[in-house]
Amino acid sequence: MGLLDIVGGMMGGQGGAGGAGGLGDLAAQLGQGGQGSPGGGQAELIRMVLAMLANDGQGGGLAALVQKFQAAGMGEQMNSWVGSGQNLPVSPEQVGSVFGPDPMSQMAERMGLSTGDLSAQMSQVLPQAVDHFTPGGQMPEGGLGNLGDLLGQLLRR
Numbered sequence: 001m002g003l004l005d006i007v008g009g010m011m012g013g014q015g016g017a018g019g020a021g022g023l024g025d026l027a028a029q030l031g032q033g034g035q036g037s038p039g040g041g042q043a044e045l046i047r048m049v050l051a052m053l054a055n056d057g058q059g060g061g062l063a064a065l066v067q068k069f070q071a072a073g074m075g076e077q078m079n080s081w082v083g084s085g086q087n088l089p090v091s092p093e094q095v096g097s098v099f100g101p102d103p104m105s106q107m108a109e110r111m112g113l114s115t116g117d118l119s120a121q122m123s124q125v126l127p128q129a130v131d132h133f134t135p136g137g138q139m140p141e142g143g144l145g146n147l148g149d150l151l152g153q154l155l156r157r
Contacts, residue, residue: 052065
């Protein structure tokens with residue numbers, strides 16, 4: 001299952017770029033902050049993950065995310081997501097250890113989730129997102145682009 005399948009499922013099972021509903025709804029929700037509509041929490045999760053990957057995000061982009069996973073002893077998982085082979089799984093506990101309790105708590109509070117629920121969702125979405133934005137099996141020189149670039153790429157696929 002790819003990132004578009006996850007996003008489509010989160011948005012009521014309507015996948016497909018450019019179609020009614022699905023990713024079009026996601027784009028609208030992301031533009032509105034992802035709140036106040038069905039699936040708004042999931043749209044906020046996707047926005048948060050895209051912000052982690054974006055060059056202009058608070059986390060420093062994909063390169064910084066790779067470093068965090070490597071520092072936490074999970075470089076093999078991250079390399080599998082970037083690479084062209086099968087994605088190795090990551091557990092919710094591992095995701096929580098990468099980001100640390102305070103940042104996870106802050107992100108979970110912002111999304112209205114428990115840290116356990118957020119970690120579980122991120123353990124599914126993050127590998128798919130990294131894999132989706134590195135289809136050539138390598139990290140692009142200069143990063144993945146800004147948040148708007150990533151959203152545009154998501155909508156085009």
